[in-house]
Amino acid sequence: MAVELDTLNEMIREKSGFLDDLKAQIGRVIVGQNKMVEGMLIAILCRGHALLEGVPGLAKTLSIHTLAQTLNLGFRRLQFTPDMLPADITGGEIYNAREGGFEVRKGPIFANVILADEINRAPAKTQSALLEAMQERQVTIGGHTFPLPEPFITLATQNPIEQEGTYPLPEAQVDRFMLKLKIDYPTREEEVQIVNRMTIGALPSVKVAATPEDLTSAMKVIEQIYIDPKIIEYIVNVVDAGRRPEKYGLQIAHLIQYGASPRASIFLTQAARAKAFLQRRGYVTPDDVKAVGMDVLRHRVIPTYEADAENFAPEDIIKTIFDNLEVP
Secondary structure, eight states, X not given: OHHHHHHHHHHHHHHXXXXXXXXXXXXXXXXXXXXXXXXXXXHHHTTOOEEEEOOTTSSHHHHHHHHHHHTTXXXXXXXXXXXXXXXXXXXEEEEETTTTEEEEEEOTTOSSEEEEETGGGSOHHHHHHHHHHHHHSEEEETTEEEEOOSSOEEEEEEOSSOOTTOOOOOHHHHHHOSEEEEOOOOOHHHHHHHHHHHTXXXXXXXXXXXXXXXXXXXXXXXXXXXXXXXXXXXXXHHHHHTTOGGGGTOOOGGGEEEOOOHHHHHHHHHHHHHHHHHTTOSBOOHHHHHHHHHHHHTTTOEEOHHHHHTTOOHHHHHHHHHHHSOOO
């Protein structure tokens, strides 16, 4: 095991070489928001999708675009609106008068990184068009199925405070997002830097820090990162405690309406491996699980009306679980 781990650590040092340059390039444009950038990178390295929630003006769109540029990935922005149709995302069949028949015209979904801006502004029928792409990584147009490019990642944004003209995301679609990242305000010092940087003309240009091939190599290494069976049991216990808290001595059953599905355990394991990769380690620690646990679980644990009345948020439930479960 020691030889294998040494070999794995050497592979990680080699395949993670682009990370420092990547962070430096993003830092030329984005001030702070390190947790958001790391969360998006974890999602990309795990071939997952991420939902970014925050008030307008926190650089969500700019961060996503900049990350796609530095990774040399095809990028398309979809601005979701109440009158948006599924064909506006996937494309459709167009009549070709010259040829006398219909031809397929692919929509903007055919890109590596999709920014679904204000995703909750589109009706359910339109959101369902995105759901197939997120889950199956393919699109059906006029009876024909087309694979999406690899990698394919959806990074969606939503505004938590404005409810007029919005539609709740279906639970099935929310569960497809590997991570839900909550974006907070910058510190006072960071905001001074933001003002100085954004009021002097054009933003600094960024260079490509990694190729899609670099990403593919990193993904393969991440899948080999060692995770002890005890840590896998810990992950499953964390998720299971959100369904049957009394089994773990937690008196919070009245606060939980629904717990997370087994998909949460899978995503938590994958995200913990990616976190270890970002730390240049060939093995997962309990701290890696805790570091990504909130982002993986916050949109999967559904509180009861009683919890809402007591201002007990999903994050409070998850924190209680992590604080009280035995760590291997």
